[in-house]
Amino acid sequence: MTHAQSITQIAPDADSAARTGPILCASRLYKTYRLGRVNVPVLKGVDLTIERGERVAILGASGSGKSTLLHLLGGLDTPDRDGGSILYHGESLQNMAKSAVDRYRNRDVGFVFQLYHLLPELTVLQNVILPAIIGVGRIQAAKQRTEVESRAKLLLQSFGLAHRLKHRPVELSGGERQRAAIARALINNPALLLADEPTGNLDAETGGVILDAMMNLTDRDEHRQTMVIVTHDQNTAARADRIVRMKDGVIEDA
Amino acid sequence: MYQPLLTRRYLLSKVMPLLASLAVMLCSAMVLIVWSVMGGFLVRLLDQGRSIIGDVSVTYPIVGIPHYEDLINRLEAHPAIDAAAPTIETFGLVSLPTRQTKPIRIRGIEPESFNAVTGYNDIIYWKKLDEPLPGDVDEMDRRLRLPEGFEDPGLTLEEYEPSTGSVRSAAVMGISVGEVNRRNEAGFFEPLFNWFMPSYEITLTVLPMSDSGSPLDPVDRSFPVANEFVTGLYETDANVVIVPLDVLQRMLQLDEAALLDPNFIPGTLEIDPATGDVRPAQPRVIGKAPARVTDILIRAAEGYTPDEAYEETLIIYRAFAATYRDAPDADRMTDPGLAYIHTWENKPGLRTFIAAVKKETTLVLVLFAFISMTAVFLVLAIFWSMVSEKTRDVGILRAIGASKPGVAWLFVRYGLAIGLVGSTLGVALAHLIVININPIHAWMGSALGVQVWDPAVYYFFEIPNEVDTGKATLVFVIGVLAAAVGALIPAIKAANLDPVRAIRFE
Numbered sequence: 001m002t003h004a005q006s007i008t009q010i011a012p013d014a015d016s017a018a019r020t021g022p023i024l025c026a027s028r029l030y031k032t033y034r035l036g037r038v039n040v041p042v043l044k045g046v047d048l049t050i051e052r053g054e055r056v057a058i059l060g061a062s063g064s065g066k067s068t069l070l071h072l073l074g075g076l077d078t079p080d081r082d083g084g085s086i087l088y089h090g091e092s093l094q095n096m097a098k099s100a101v102d103r104y105r106n107r108d109v110g111f112v113f114q115l116y117h118l119l120p121e122l123t124v125l126q127n128v129i130l131p132a133i134i135g136v137g138r139i140q141a142a143k144q145r146t147e148v149e150s151r152a153k154l155l156l157q158s159f160g161l162a163h164r165l166k167h168r169p170v171e172l173s174g175g176e177r178q179r180a181a182i183a184r185a186l187i188n189n190p191a192l193l194l195a196d197e198p199t200g201n202l203d204a205e206t207g208g209v210i211l212d213a214m215m216n217l218t219d220r221d222e223h224r225q226t227m228v229i230v231t232h233d234q235n236t237a238a239r240a241d242r243i244v245r246m247k248d249g250v251i252e253d254a
Numbered sequence: 255m256y257q258p259l260l261t262r263r264y265l266l267s268k269v270m271p272l273l274a275s276l277a278v279m280l281c282s283a284m285v286l287i288v289w290s291v292m293g294g295f296l297v298r299l300l301d302q303g304r305s306i307i308g309d310v311s312v313t314y315p316i317v318g319i320p321h322y323e324d325l326i327n328r329l330e331a332h333p334a335i336d337a338a339a340p341t342i343e344t345f346g347l348v349s350l351p352t353r354q355t356k357p358i359r360i361r362g363i364e365p366e367s368f369n370a371v372t373g374y375n376d377i378i379y380w381k382k383l384d385e386p387l388p389g390d391v392d393e394m395d396r397r398l399r400l401p402e403g404f405e406d407p408g409l410t411l412e413e414y415e416p417s418t419g420s421v422r423s424a425a426v427m428g429i430s431v432g433e434v435n436r437r438n439e440a441g442f443f444e445p446l447f448n449w450f451m452p453s454y455e456i457t458l459t460v461l462p463m464s465d466s467g468s469p470l471d472p473v474d475r476s477f478p479v480a481n482e483f484v485t486g487l488y489e490t491d492a493n494v495v496i497v498p499l500d501v502l503q504r505m506l507q508l509d510e511a512a513l514l515d516p517n518f519i520p521g522t523l524e525i526d527p528a529t530g531d532v533r534p535a536q537p538r539v540i541g542k543a544p545a546r547v548t549d550i551l552i553r554a555a556e557g558y559t560p561d562e563a564y565e566e567t568l569i570i571y572r573a574f575a576a577t578y579r580d581a582p583d584a585d586r587m588t589d590p591g592l593a594y595i596h597t598w599e600n601k602p603g604l605r606t607f608i609a610a611v612k613k614e615t616t617l618v619l620v621l622f623a624f625i626s627m628t629a630v631f632l633v634l635a636i637f638w639s640m641v642s643e644k645t646r647d648v649g650i651l652r653a654i655g656a657s658k659p660g661v662a663w664l665f666v667r668y669g670l671a672i673g674l675v676g677s678t679l680g681v682a683l684a685h686l687i688v689i690n691i692n693p694i695h696a697w698m699g700s701a702l703g704v705q706v707w708d709p710a711v712y713y714f715f716e717i718p719n720e721v722d723t724g725k726a727t728l729v730f731v732i733g734v735l736a737a738a739v740g741a742l743i744p745a746i747k748a749a750n751l752d753p754v755r756a757i758r759f760e
Contacts, residue, residue, distance in 0.1 A: 068754075076653055077754045099657060106655020117650045117757060121263035131654040133256050184654070 024050040044249040053224035057240035065249040066230045071151030095157040110185030114175040114197035118169040125165040128152040175206035193227045278676025281629035294617040294718025302487040308371040309560035318546025334566040336555040338545040339367035362502030371553040371671035377483040381405035389440030400549025408481025424480035430492035462507040483599040511539040550666040560597040624647045625709040633740025641744040662749035667739020672740035677733030
């Protein structure tokens with residue numbers, strides 16, 4: 001049994017698998033930031049549809065709005081008032097209750113960041129299990145503890161970090177940290193993996209290894225996880241099924 | 255339930271929570287120490303005051319209360335009253351063997367009844383001690399070497415004189431009246447320069463008053479010192495000498511005497527029927543003037559409060575005054591404003607003092623509690639800084655699904671944990687300091703020359719050194735809550751951080 005198979009057996013995403021149609025549908029997205037007294041429009045009417053199991057690379061230069069788009073898709077930020085809508089399995093994120101959006105980020109989305117963003121006080125294992133114990137009560141957390149830890153250990157093992165379980169992030173190399181961050185993103189077996197420059201802080205060789213691991217772990221025919229990778233690297237983008245090019249807050253070429 | 259995991263990790267990982275815990279610890283300890291010492295002072299003051307004057311007093315100074323035996327019988331017959339003791343309290347002078355004369359309060363007592371009301375036997379100091387005090391490692395306490403029964407003359411106020419074979423009335427002095435006893439660090443008194451008072455005599459001088467209230471010639475009398483007493487209340491121990499009631503009655507002319515014709519005109523002449531000579535006329539004896547006492551001290555029976563005993567005493571006194579025309583007027587005596595009959599708490603002088611101490615305790619507590627509010631602001635400042643430091647953590651937690659209330663609870667919980675640690679250590683520290691406050695004070699005196707607690711000012715030889723469990727619990731709970739309140743605003747700030755900005759925070 002491969003590691004990918006064992007992880008699938010531990011936490012199948014049955015709900016997501018049963019659904020049909022596009023997993024994400026963003027239409028006419030606008031986002032403006034206010035810097036001092038100046039309004040800076042970042043997204044200027046973005047339309048994007050992502051099918052279930054699809055791997056999409058959003059390619060663009062710095063400041064093109066790709067990270068902002070990723071944050072909006074992941075429910076981490078909201079578009080401007082009347083600034084378009086994002087539908088997840090046909091349900092509008094803007095119309096969801098705050099607790100439902102929190103749950104969406106926790107259960108349906110896995111974020112991978114360029115700077116890893118592991119909590120420095122926690123060990124690698126604790127960082128990975130963190131999303132699994134968010135949003136559950138004390139008793140349920142205690143009940144699931146063993147199962148969650150086994151799942152986290154399997155994930156870390158598959159990323160070659162079995163010997164790093166009790167290490168702090170500061171004791172890990174950049175590549176190891178990013179692998180731990182990906183394991184954290186996958187612990188709840190989310191339907192959607194959103195990666196913001198996942199290899200941006202790594203050398204080409206390590207970045208390649210990280211991408212391979214991500215692809216392998218999410219590439220299971222029966223439950224292929226949807227992946228959106230924001231990157232400015234052509235080689236990384238080339239690993240995706242589809243490349244979406246962004247420039248100055250609009251999609252140039254989807 | 256990620257909060258317990260993060261709270262634990264945060265608590266152990268940085269110096270900030272340690273500083274916050276220290277702030278809470280010091281504030282909790284400070285409040286509890288002040289409260290224990292001041293509160294203990296008040297409790298001790300009330301306890302000692304009660305032990306000296308009983309629960310209720312019937313007082314009629316100078317002139318005194320006649321037929322007091324009957325009043326005492328009536329009082330003791332009531333179920334609310336356990337015992338009553340006749341006493342006289344008057345001002346006078348004491349001439350000490352150290353050639354010093356000083357004003358003093360002289361109390362005449364009947365040892366047995368006085369003991370029944372006040373526990374007099376327990377305050378006699380010089381009595382055989384079988385074991386040295388814990389601090390007396392060299393066994394220097396003189397009481398260890400006293401013969402058995404040394405205290406007996408003090409208990410009876412009578413001293414046997416082997417040279418004459420007679421029994422003399424004796425006095426018992428407060429331990430600090432003679433100013434020759436020094437209390438050492440081990441907690442026992444030792445006579446300075448071998449001035450062991452029970453080996454000496456004193457002379458007491460009093461000023462009796464006539465029936466009309468004018469002073470008569472001073473009367474003095476020598477007494478062997480049978481023993482000394484310690485109540486623990488410095489004001490009493492430095493200013494009271496106890497003598498037998500009947501002796502003081504005679505000195506003050508309050509004893510039973512012939513009642514002379516009030517219409518007699520001094521200087522009148524009469525003829526002696528035996529000799530037929532003219533002689534100065536003598537006043538006619540028309541009856542007997544009963545003995546008097548100035549105070550009757552009353553102890554409430556088990557299960558009755560001093561106030562209940564006081565109410566019953568008023569009723570009994572009215573009936574008593576109705577029986578005797580020469581008894582002090584019932585309306586005046588039972589007027590609460592004049593306080594001739596009063597509970598121990600309402601004794602004139604003591605009442606205002608107790609009220610002052612109570613108010614002072616409250617005031618000091620409020621002031622220190624106010625100062626302790628700094629703990630809240632310290633925690634707030636430290637948490638504000640910690641939230642800034644943890645901004646990216648908050649962004650990460652929000653990104654992986656933590657809710658705003660969840661993040662707020664993380665920091666409030668963190669504050670509670672700091673409060674819990676700080677308050678626990680604070681209460682423990684306060685307990686340690688309070689129970690050892692007298693040795694610490696003694697050390698400060700010897701090593702640093704600092705003498706904070708002066709018994710002449712604070713009434714007691716020892717600083718109160720007990721921690722009340724209720725007070726400790728309250729300080730603990732408030733310490734925990736204060737830390738949580740201090741963490742609340744930063745927690746709300748953390749919860750409202752924009753996750754996108756937080757995650758990009760450098």
